[in-house]
Amino acid sequence: MTRTDGPPVLHQSGAAGKQAASRTGRPPMSERRRQAVRLEISRAAVRLFASRGVAETSANDIADAVGMSTRTLWRYFSSKEECVRPLLAIGAEETAARLRAWHSDSPSIAMFGGEPDRQIREQLRQMIRLTRTEPGLRAVWLAVHNEAESAFAKALAERAGLAEDALTPRVQAAMINGALRVAAEEWAWSGDIDEPMSPALVETIRQALRAALSGLSA
Template sequence: MSGEQDDAGAAPRTIRQAGRPPLTERRKAEIRREIARQAVRLFNTKGVAATSAEEIAAAAGISVRTLWRHFPNKEHCVLPLLNEPLGVTIQAVLRWHPGHDAAELVDAMEHGAEEAVAADKMGNDIPALLDLVRLTRTEPGLRLVWIRSRDEAEQMLADALARRAGLTAPDLTVRVHAAVMNSALQAAMEHYAFHTSPTAGDPAALRKMIRDALLIAAHGLS
């Protein structure tokens, strides 16, 4: 019962249910990021098979029930680390002025990444993100999550490019451009992670590699 009648014909009066207040979207995002960080840390230390959902939840300071409300399985716990850089990319694409070359897009992406690092939205997660990318070489379950996230990223990039071009849906040209950009981002991330020691990661160097990869891929893209 969601309410009770005050007087005959009066509108029902809502009764507030007792319990915890609803979580804000920002708080939910913070919880998901902490779950992702702890999952990668445990996966990196013990391996995916030897890490339980209970361990991830305990490390993140939540219940297992809460963990399952956010993710369908333990491998998917890492998704927030993969999604945050994509958000920066999408925003840069939407701000990219029609008629300007790809260098402006790359500048906008770099600026967005710097803002995210300065606001502590992404900077502290870069070492964990690189550890995760390294794990995709040896952990099949994480490799599948990585591939799925890249597939979803390509569709989101295509939609953003279509909006920039004033299209109602991506056409073939837009889809090819999205695929090229997505592949460049993946190649840069993997190349940097696979050729850099976990103790020597440099966010600025990673951003430069991503910039170089996008400029290589975007030759002729406008």
């Protein structure tokens, strides 16, 4: 099998792509199903990266692991490293939603909801650990947090009745995002997989969130 780690240069998109799909008679994939497929690919990529290393894992390997062609894989991701994005992004949208709904008289730690199940938690830990030594994965990890920060700032601005690019929600979002990223890295590199967050780590997050959210109106 010919191996390639880059998507084909030529592909159909826009109206041409829709017409091609129409000709095949295949119904369009629902967004929920598409997200499920993306997460399945992400989890397969993490398993392979953790067991073989990024350099020794090709896009073909990832595609084979989920039973699809490499050509189909490129419809979901632009590179093999990007395949990990859905797993790393778990919880960001939920956190933004909770920021919009959170009341200042509630504990700040309460805005961050339930944790993923043990299997996904273990894969998250493996993935975050790999970001320390794999520049390509580190870039994806930081990009995910950059996007999350924008979502947090928008949520905070909405609840405060401010413009999306206002300084205060942007600063608060940066503090919240930084606290969560550092906490996740600390947990991944030194935590016990059977204990999602140690009491000391929970307290660290709590203190950071108190500082980030001080003065935030309900």
